[in-house]
Amino acid sequence: MLKNVAVVLLDGVHPFEFGVVCEVFGVDRSEQGLPVYDFAVVAAERSPVQVYGGFTIDTPYRLDRLAEADLIAIPAGCNLPEQETYPADLLLALRDAVERGARVLSVCSGAFVLGAAGLLDGRACTTHWRHTDALARRFPLARIEPDVLYVDEDPVITSAGTAAGIDACLHLVRKEQGSAVASAIARRMVVPPHREGGQAQYVDRPVPSRTQCDTVGEVLGWMERHLDREVTVEELAERAHMSPRTFARKFQQETGTTPYRWLLGQRVLLARELLEGTDDTVDAIAARAGFGNAATLRHHFGRWVGTTPQAYRRTFRVPAG
Structure with a gap:
């Protein structure tokens, strides 16, 4: 379920990374038949919040708002990698959210807050390449993946710098509400709806457009x-x-x-879209996506996505009508 979204701001928040979350989840696109999220901007400590770049954001929402969120997002902040402590009540709220089944998502250095809450321990995660070494030193129980743009270790999603947050947010929309919704939001944002995938459990590594x-x-x-x-x-x-x-x-x-890997990733992506949005047989999808036959499709699909085409279809098939 993805209906209620809160983005938490600490002093020094980066406006672009904050704006990414607002653009994906905070815009009313109901005229297109798209979901409308109950969206709130939450001050972690006081309001107005000091924003990196010389301005402030005032919001009426405080940490008690997180108790009803399906998704809590933590955008990057200029002080987060070096900050020694974070608000204890924020860390408790993040842990409580995960325990009750909500998701948390970090953009760039927001991962340090999730780490301080203990939510990266034993999990694969990522952040901006400039901070991966610091993240590894600070949270030695986390499994840092420095070469990916985002990692989905449900219910914890971490993303790398700046635009990778767009991909992580759209990935979550796609996972919860299907490719049609994610693609429509991406079209409004004028960004690619989905990028190259390469790892199990639906973890995607985007590439440039x-x-x-x-x-x-x-x-x-x-x-x-x-x-x-x-x-x-x-x-x-x-x-x-x-x-x-x-x-x-x-x-x-x-x-x-490489050209081969890029092409293979796009073919897997097309196969995923056809599995989600058509009734074509696996053989027909293999031909349309350039794999030639179902056996080759199953081989590459399993390596990239971590499941079979039929199992993927059962999970992500968009209902007719």
Whole structure:
């Protein structure tokens, strides 16, 4: 269930990371038939809250508001990685929330607050790459994953810096309310609805969008439109007017992965969307997504998503009508 969302502000909160949570969960999109969340901005200590950048935010909500939240989000703050202590009543409220079945989500350095509450102990988690070493030293029982953009260890979700918070929030919407809702919100935000996935338990590692790729963006667009085709690096390099070696290097620099892995991730994503939104057979989906046959789809789907296509469909199928 995802209906009631609270975002907690400590002094020094970063406005962008705070705004990410507001944009995904705090905007009324009911005219599009999308869910409307009961959304509240909560001051962890006093109000107005001092915001990094030289302004303040005033809010009537205090920590007692967290008792009714399905999701509590902690955005980044300029002081959080070095801060030695955090409000004890906030840490207690976070622990109580998880114990009663709510989720908590951190953006960037907000993970330090979750760690102080003991919610990262024994769990995989992440934060901005600048802070992963500090997070590991501060919370040695946490399993830090420095190379991912977010980690879903339900009910604790942690994300890396800045825009990774968008991906984590949309991932949660997609998980709870389906790809149609997440995609509609993403369209309003003009961001990709979902990025490359690569780990079990529906943990996704996003990659840059085409607009962020200066030299290979057009090729990425072509690849997305032809996922069912077998292509080689040589063919892609020719389309980009580069040598294969130069193309492979540029692709890695701009997307953070190889052409093969990027293509495989997009094919898995398409297969997920078809499993969620169509009645196509697994064989038909394998052909449309470029896997050729159901056995190959099952192999790669299991490695990337951590389950079988049929099990995934049973969990995430969007009901007709």
